[in-house]
Amino acid sequence: xxxxxxxxxxxxTATGQRVTLxxxxxxxxxxxxxxxxxxxxxxxxxIQYYNGxxxxxxxxxxxxxxxxxxxxxxxxxxxxxxxxxxxLYFCASSVYxxxxxxxxxxxxxxxLVL
Amino acid sequence: ILNVEQSPxxxxxxxxxxxxxTCSFPSSNFYALHWYRWETAKxxxxxxxxxxxxxxxKKGRISATLNxxxxxxxxxxxxxxxxxxxxYLCAFSYSGAGSYQLTFGKGTKLSVIP
Numbered sequence: 001x002x003x004x005x006x007x008x009x010x011x012x013t014a015t016g017q018r019v020t021l022x023x024x025x026x027x028x029x030x031x032x033x034x035x036x037x038x039x040x041x042x043x044x045x046x047i048q049y050y051n052g053x054x055x056x057x058x059x060x061x062x063x064x065x066x067x068x069x070x071x072x073x074x075x076x077x078x079x080x081x082x083x084x085x086x087x088l089y090f091c092a093s094s095v096y097x098x099x100x101x102x103x104x105x106x107x108x109x110x111x112l113v114l
Numbered sequence: 115i116l117n118v119e120q121s122p123x124x125x126x127x128x129x130x131x132x133x134x135x136t137c138s139f140p141s142s143n144f145y146a147l148h149w150y151r152w153e154t155a156k157x158x159x160x161x162x163x164x165x166x167x168x169x170x171x172k173k174g175r176i177s178a179t180l181n182x183x184x185x186x187x188x189x190x191x192x193x194x195x196x197x198x199x200x201x202y203l204c205a206f207s208y209s210g211a212g213s214y215q216l217t218f219g220k221g222t223k224l225s226v227i228p
Contacts, residue, residue, distance in 0.1 A: 002157050002159070002160075004157070033215055033216075035216075040220075042218040042219055042221070043203070043205070043218040044218075045215040045216065045217070048213050048214075056213030056215055090157075090158070097213065098214065099145045099146055099165060099207070099214060100145075100146050100163050100164075100165040101163070102148070102160045102163050103148070103160070103216060104157075104160060105150070105157040105158045105159075105160075106157055107156065107157045108157065
């Protein structure tokens with residue numbers, strides 16, 4: 001158990017809908033990263049927050065947004081969902097955002113868009 | 115696009131065999147190289163983080179080496195056990211990204227046959 005929690009574990013929804021994925025980092029970790037694992041793809045970085053502020057964006061679609069709250073939990077909002085958004089979404093956390101820091105991964109949310 | 119290549123894609127070994135996998139990454143602007151162990155339906159588990167050329171890390175029967183000049187890392191498992199069956203992911207971070215987000219390979223899937 002990494003100490004990172006994600007809810008829900010599974011989510012089934014329809015195209016065009018909007019969902020929110022939630023991540024609680026390990027106690028004391030300030031940095032949260034979101035990654036997407038699609039079929040036949042490696043984990044792809046989406047976005048990073050550090051102590052409430054957005055720090056970096058990766059391959060995140062404009063339909064997706066995220067935020068990190070004062071209690072350091074983070075939410076990833078996915079809107080106007082398409083079939084291709086079906087994937088496993090992970091969040092990871094680290095204490096700070098240092099070069100050699102380990103990122104600890106949550107169990108993921110599996111999203112299925114029908 | 116910066117790619118991380120892992121080989122082989124999959125591997126079947128007999129219990130007790132030793133094995134190794136390769137991770138290749140761009141050698142320029144290197145920050146860190148991470149290895150994770152990922153069992154189905156679980157979180158990717160951090161194994162090692164290495165930042166310096168020549169780094170060697172060990173955890174039980176698993177060890178890893180790093181060559182940043184030529185852009186590769188090896189992961190070794192000595193005396194494989196069935197519980198070592200998992201997908202092993204490597205990921206690297208680099209200075210051009212603006213953050214320490216990880217770029218992942220697609221993994222090496224190890225199956226240890228009892």
